[in-house]
Amino acid sequence: MIEDYLKDPKSRFATVAMTDTNGLLRGQMVSVKGLASMVKSGMPMAPAQLALDPTDEVLVVPGVSDDDGDFRDGMLTLDPSTARKLPWSKEGHDLLVLSQFGDENSDICPRAILSNVLERAKAMGVVPFYGLELEYTLFDETELSAKAKGYRGLKTATLHKSHDLLAYQIQQTGWYENVANMCEALGISLSKMHEEIGGGFMECCVEAGSGMEPADQVVLLKNFLRVLAAREDKTITYMPRWSEEADSQSMHLHVSLLDNDGTPLFYDADQPHNMSDTFRHFIGGLQKHTRDLSLVFLPTVNSYRRFAPGTFAPPALTWGYENRTTCFRVVGHSPNSLRVENRLAGADVNPYLNVAATLAAGLDGVENKIEPLDEVVGSGFGLGGVPDFARSMPEAIELLRQSEIAAPWLGERFADCFATARESQFDAFRSKVPDVELERFFGLG
Structure with a gap:
């Protein structure tokens, strides 16, 4: 071209x-x-x-x-x-x-980092096959009107929670059609769009593929959705938690592995859930290493508000078959559909880094034959004795700096620079006094 x-x-x-x-x-x-x-x-x-x-x-x-x-x-x-x-x-x-x-x-360029991880996977004789889901909230507000309201009391594109509610989807058919037209022009292969679990809360899914293309497409989608909204005197947010009433917004990643001939490596008809040893070890790597990489998946001070009680965010680094109350959800039943969904990252994550960190953890598990813990059957909430991700930004910063997986897979300089940059972000916010603290403590004895 x-x-x-x-x-x-x-x-x-x-x-x-x-x-x-x-x-x-x-x-x-x-x-x-x-x-x-x-x-x-x-x-x-x-x-x-x-x-x-x-x-x-x-x-x-x-x-x-x-x-x-x-x-x-x-x-x-x-x-x-x-x-x-x-x-x-x-x-x-x-x-x-x-x-x-x-x-x-x-060394610190997200697209280059994912490219390096994909090259390392190629050297292992595997081809990652992946797709991403992007959640966002659409508002009948311009950026100026939202700012004038102090980002409170905003008018969402739909009034009520509307998970897959067809009435709201048809009501907003103009938006959906414009998103589809924009994506076609940009070469973005949309596979699905639908209403999510909150007013104005929506999701777009990009078709799975290999190489850089799916991540490139989600980067384009994330940037140009905001442009489309502005052109229509609307605005959107990718904040994982933009209000106390809103549920959490995420960017789920679906991954499987193929060999160089395109044969699925996650499927074994003789194993429970048809999960091959390779698949099981990939899950083991995710369970072992994702905690150290929490900062990559949860990169802003707002990321950690997504896990407040009552939200539908992952409660721990557990896995289960078709279980959305776990972080690593095994999905599918056939050789071409069996995959794992990493549900940890917020919608504020960099798509390249989301993919790179997930692959780094999982592929290290494959290389070192790391066994996962037993799967969770039933609700994954409220479990004890299970691996967890970082629950605060300072904890995530220190984990990345001390990580045994970040330097060899993502690069020592990246780990140092990303942790330092996010620490300066946290320090800037640490000096602020939120409205909620004034409301609760101003008149304190």
Whole structure:
């Protein structure tokens, strides 16, 4: 597509984008002449982009945005296979190309990290096959009206809880159709959309696949859903818990493994639930290592509010067959459908890092033949003596720093930089006095 675009006399500009640690696309419009050069030589971009919070607050990343950082440019490598058309731009201005850092900054670049994990899986003789589900809440508010209300008392797109309620889905058919049209233009393969368990609460599912494509598509989906909402004078949030009344919002990941010939590796007709030894060891790796990687799956101060009592978030790092009260839900019954669903990550997670961390934990389990604990039958809530994830951001930060799995799979520099950046986020919020504390304690004896 890039070559055709470069040859087309109507082409004027293209957008080159990279993904920051939050999952936000950042990039620049470049001339067609500049694009031709960048395809061969790369595009300069400051790695300080990887130190930004979603609102462009600069977090501390060692060697990048701390006292030793000089804010110089790094070099992005363009991925021509990701070229697609922007849905609302005029012809000649509508090419989008994804990229990642290809120099020393690749150590902390989410897309590059997932690429490395996929290469390691290939060296093991396995091909991860995965798909993602993205939850969000849609509001009949603009960003300005939501801010004017202090983000309280907002009007959700539907009034009541509406899990799979057809009446609300039909009522919002215009939104669903516009999402589908946007995704078609962007080359996003939607498999399902539906109402979820709260007012305005919705879910989009991207078809499973291999390589970078499913994660690329969810990054695009997450960014452009917000653009679509703004174009319709609406807004959305991916906060795991945006109000006391809202249920938790997540990004579930479904994973299976194939061999190089495409044969499913998770299926064994002679084993309980048809789970092969490879599948069982993948679950064992998830159970053993996910706690250390909690910060990757739960990357913001809001992430941990998702697990308040009464929400439908995972209660612990347990597994079970078709059991949504466990973190690792085994799904399917045939060779091509059997898979595990990792239900831990919040909707605020970076899709690349969600996939990379899940694969790192599971593949290490396969390499080292780690056995899981017994499956949970019945409700997984209120169980004792089971492995748990970090329940606070400080705990998650220290676990990542001390992790035995993060450095060899995701990179030592990534673990240090991600933990330090999130620590600076936590420190900034630690100095705030929330409204709820004023309401409860201002008049305290």
